[in-house]
Amino acid sequence: MSTPAPAPNRAPVSLPRSRPLRIGPRAAAALVLVSLIGLAAFGWPLLADRQSGFAHSHDAPWLFAALLPLLVGVVVATIADDGMDAKAVAMLGVLAAVGAALRPLGAGTGGLEPMFFLMVLSGRVLGPGFGFVLGAVTMFASALLTGGVGPWMPFQMLAMGWFSLGAGLLPGPDRIRGRAELAMLALYGFLGSFAYGTIMNLQGWVILQGMGQGISFHPGDPVPANLARFLSYCLATSVGWDLGRAALTVVLTLTLGATLLKALRRATRKAAFDAPVAFDPGPDPPASLPPKGVRVGTEGEIRASWR
Structure with a gap:
């Protein structure tokens, strides 16, 4: 009775962990550049004199023209840093489509925006x-879907990109999980919603006139005085x-957050965006096989080949 050959030794396979896509040096540089341009676009009217054209409706086309290639640059830089592949781009498209579809559900109803x-x-x-690219792309897609294209759109793209970026900068899931994580995300969503509304107010406030001395923007006035009026x-x-x-x-974060976090992490783990690619060579060939390149034939064929 022959003894079965032992099974080949194989290294244990570990499942890829779900973790955020990393930011490489190129992507970080692109994000910093986009953010600096955005801050300048939002805040330059506060530093302008009375004779400058401070209406954001004039600079919005230029900001939009600069923003789109920079957003593409963030994506390309992330791909170049091996942080995003075709599966991540596909997930970006799916989430952006879902966010764009959610926005019209609450538009115009007391600020209720489920996206x-x-x-x-x-x-x-x-x-x-x-998160930054997702926020900006989602806002762009929702503007096309709802007919909300206007001088405010590039500013909305920037503000939503910063909002989503901030969520990715919170302490990692290896430090905070479970109910504490949901509470942290709910608090961030609460404060970030006010921050989004405040910075978007800055975009529209400088072009609105005749609202009263206490709340109107006065071009050329000192920055502290204008900021006090802006707060009012x-x-x-x-x-x-x-x-x-x-x-x-x-x-929504407290009621649906746990389920959606689990689904997103499972999709990220299944996609294995940053898992290294390795090939299993398989078991060694039996020693009885001829060397590579040697022809094997029957005894008759071998005799015939020597004639």
Whole structure:
């Protein structure tokens, strides 16, 4: 009775862990450049004199023309740093489509925008670089879907990109998990919703005139005086709207966050974006096989070949 050959030794296979897509040096440089241009675009009217054309409707086309290639640059830089592959780009498209479809559900209803909680959770799972591109692309797609294209759109893209990027910069899941993680994300969504509304107010406030001396923008005035008027403007016009957005983000994060986090992490783990590729050579060939390149034939064929 022959003894069966022992099974070949194989190294244990470990499943890829779900972790955010990393930001390489190229992607980080592109993100810093985009953010600096965005900060300059939002804040330059505060430093302009009375004779300058400070209306954001004039600079929005230039900002949009600069923003799109820079967003493409962030994606290309991330791909070049081996942080994003075709599967990650496909997930980016799916999440952007879902976010764009969610936005019209609450548009015009007390600031209720359900897309914000999706941006928080996506940035949390997939990282700050992916989150920034997702936020900007989602806002662009939703503007096309709802007919919201205007001078405010590039500013919305930047603000939403920063909102999603911030979720990716929160302490990692290896440090905070479970209910503590959901509480952290809900708090970030609450504060980030107000921050988004405040920075978007800055975009529209400088072009609105005749609202009263206490809340109107005065070009050329000292920055502290204009900032005091801006705070009064926000308290008088948008606190209720921002509160509705923040409250809905908190409620959706606490009720649906655990399920969606699990689904996103499972999809990320299945995709294995940054898993190294290795090939198993398999078991060694039996010693009885002839060397590579030697022809094997029957005894008759061998005799015939020598004749």
